[in-house]
Structure formats: structure tokens, C-alpha cells
């Protein structure tokens with residue numbers, strides 16, 4: 215294996231002392247089977263089908279954090295090429311929920327294969343360790359970290375994931391699925407109900423001191439490296455556990471509610487006109503090392519942004535990530551949280567391959583909540599022709 219390319223990417227934030235999850239999601243060159251629900255054939259020559267689907271419901275209540283794995287979600291079947299995958303949180307009657315009530319910290323769409331004879335057991339037990347094999351993206355993180363394909367957070371509602379023709383993510387190719395197994399998808403989600411919380415923003419940042427954690431939390435909780443969590447761990451995924459409660463304002467009372475993810479997938483039946491893509495999820499906290507010949511990845515998935523006192527200069531987090539293969543960049547987007555200025559992916563020679571710039575909301579309505587990320591623009595926009603593809 216030779217390492218010929220390095221991608222760097224920087225994540226720039228202008229907040230003081232907050233933690234931030236920084237992940238860039240970019241799919242590069244290279245990805246079969248019937249269909250579910252109401253499938254709409256879009257007008258036009260390109261034979262794109264689309265379906266709007268709903269996940270199973272999950273319950274939230276004021277201050278409550280929901281961290282769920284929703285197994286075996288509805289997904290178009292057959293040998294297909296996915297063109298887009300867009301997600302938002304909706305209430306029981308299908309209305310969009312504003313982020314200041316329910317913050318969508320992240321949703322990840324994860325591909326796995328399931329031993330068909332064990333399906334009834336898995337359905338009943340939700341056992342993720344037996345009979346299931348995760349199929350990671352082609353990106354660089356180790357182990358179980360950041361295994362997903364599509365995935366974003368609060369900015370998801372306004373950000374479109376359309377891939378330009380002739381590119382698509384190839385799925386359901388029976389020839390590539392291990393005999394006796396079936397390809398499936400799950401959602402891994404974190405949702406924070408911030409209604410009535412003492413510090414709304416702090417809750418969305420998973421600040422530990424705002425959570426009602428068990429007394430012995432720091433004596434038992436293991437961090438990402440399998441060691442006890444440091445007492446200096448101020449916030450992050452480990453403090454945002456399923457069913458943990460973020461501190462509420464005195465006496466706040468509010469009803470629980472049932473929410474679900476509404477997701478829209480657009481796809482084409484696979485044929486020779488499609489060019490398959492590969493997904494690479496890269497992490498700006500990856501502390502890449504090398505043992506001489508092989509890169510060793512050490513993605514952290516989150517980090518604490520140092521306090522920069524009265525300085526308003528943005529803090530920059532940057533990682534140099536060796537790529538074992540070259541390729542063309544077709545689409546890229548970054549997973550962002552409030553405070554982000556921009557996220558940029560650079561080629562080995564330092565040139566900018568793409569930049570994601572966030573847009574912040576200005577109003578009250580879902581999709582435009584003041585102070586929350588609304589969407590992001592990826593520049594360059596999806597590249598229209600092969601001749602203009604960016605090689606890295």
C-alpha cells in the first residue's frame with residue numbers, strides 16, 4: 215500500500231470554550247434489489263424515483279436526551295443508485311419541529327448486513343453483536359467510530375444532498391452481498407429536547423455540568439479510548455447518554471411527545487449509465503500516526519475548543535489525513551454545530567477542494583431558527599461534468 219495523497223481539512227469555530235463535533239462527510243468515486251411505500255416517479259428524462267419515509271417513533275420530554283439505534287429502517291429495495299438522502303425531525307402529525315424545542319444533534323445512516331436466519335432473533339432482541347456486520351464507509355476512522363454513510367445534524371433540514379448525474383451511491387447489488395445475509399440500514403440518532411432547560415445552548419453542547427448525571431459518573435464512565443473519562447471532560451457524547459436529563463428551570467413542566475425522523479430518498483434503478491461513488495467520512499480530530507508503512511487512525515469524534523478569552527479570532531482544528539487511493543471529489547459536506555465559521559477540505563498541494571459555509575437562522579419557524587444552523591453551502595457545488603471533477 216502506498217500513500218500518495220494527503221487530504222487536510224480545517225474546521226473553524228468562533229465560540230469560546232465549547233466542545234464541538236467535527237466531521238466531514240464527503241463521498242468520492244465509486245456504490246442492488248424491489249421498493250416500499252409510495253414511490254413517486256419524478257417527471258423528466260432521468261427516471262428518478264423518490265419516497266418519503268418515517269422512522270419508528272421515539273419519545274422525548276423536557277430536558278431529556280434520546281440516543282437511539284433504529285434498526286432495519288424502510289429503505290428502497292433492489293439494485294439501485296441513491297441520488298439524495300435528506301432527513302428532518304417531525305412530530306406526531308408530521309409537522310417539522312423547531313430546533314430550539316428539539317435539537318437534532320446528529321443522525322447517521324449506517325449500512326449493515328444481517329444473517330437472514332437470525333433476523334427474527336435480532337428483531338426481538340436488538341442485539342447488535344450477533345448476526346450483524348456493519349459495513350463502514352471507506353473513510354479513515356478506526357473501529358466503530360463514524361461508520362455511517364449519510365449523516366448530519368440540525369443543519370440537515372436545509373441542506374440538500376443531491377448528487378449530480380451520472381453519479382450515484384450503488385446499493386443492493388446482490389453480487390456484493392455475502393450469501394445468507396441481507397443488506398439493511400439503521401439510524402443512529404441523538405436528539406435533545408431543550409424545552410424548559412436552564413441553559414438551552416449548553417444542553418445542545420452536552421455540557422456535563424448541566425446534566426443530572428449519576429453521582430459516580432466519573433468513576434465508572436469509559437471514554438473513547440477505553441479508559442476512565444477524565445474529570446476534565448467538560449462536555450460531549452459521554453455526557454449526552456440516552457435518557458439523561460438536562461437540568462430544567464425551576465418547576466418547568468411540559469408534556470412528553472413522540473417524534474420521528476422523516477426522510478426522503480431519491481434513487482434510480484441501477485444501470486450502466488450510473489457511475490458509482492464511494493463515501494469517505496473524515497474527522498478533523500483524527501490524530502493520525504504511522505507505524506512506518508501503515509497509517510494508524512485515532513479519530514476522537516469530538517474535542518474541547520480552548521477558551522480564547524477576549525480574542526475573536528476563530529479557532530482552527532486541522533487534520534492531515536493520508537489517503538491510500540486517489541480519486542475525484544464529487545460531493546462534500548460537513549457536519550457542523552453552532553459556532554462554526556466554515557469547514558474546508560484541501561488537496562495535498564494545499565489547494566481548496568471545497569468549503570462548507572453555514573447559514574444561520576433568523577426567525578422562529580422550523581428551518582429558520584435564530585441562532586441555529588439552517589443549512590450549508592458547499593463550494594464548489596456538485597460538479598456537473600467529468601471534465602470538471604476535482605482530482606485530489
Ligand SMILES: *[C@@H]1O[C@H](CO)[C@@H](O)[C@H](O)[C@H]1NC(C)=O
Nearest residue numbers: 329330331332345393394395
Ligand atoms: C447464520 O446464523 C446461523 C445461526 O447462528 C448460523 O448457523 C449460520 O452459519 C449463519 N450463516 C452465515 C452465512 O453465517
Ligand SMILES: *[C@@H]1O[C@H](CO)[C@@H](O)[C@H](O)[C@H]1NC(C)=O
Nearest residue numbers: 215504505506507508509510
Ligand atoms: C504496521 O502495521 C501493519 C498493519 O497492522 C503491520 O502489517 C506492519 O507489520 C506494521 N509495521 C511495522 C513496522 O510495525
Ligand SMILES: *[C@@H]1O[C@H](CO)[C@@H](O)[C@H](O)[C@H]1NC(C)=O
Nearest residue numbers: 226528555556557558566569
Ligand atoms: C473561512 O472563514 C475564515 C474566517 O472568516 C476566512 O478567513 C476563510 O477565508 C474562510 N475559508 C474559506 C476557504 O473560504
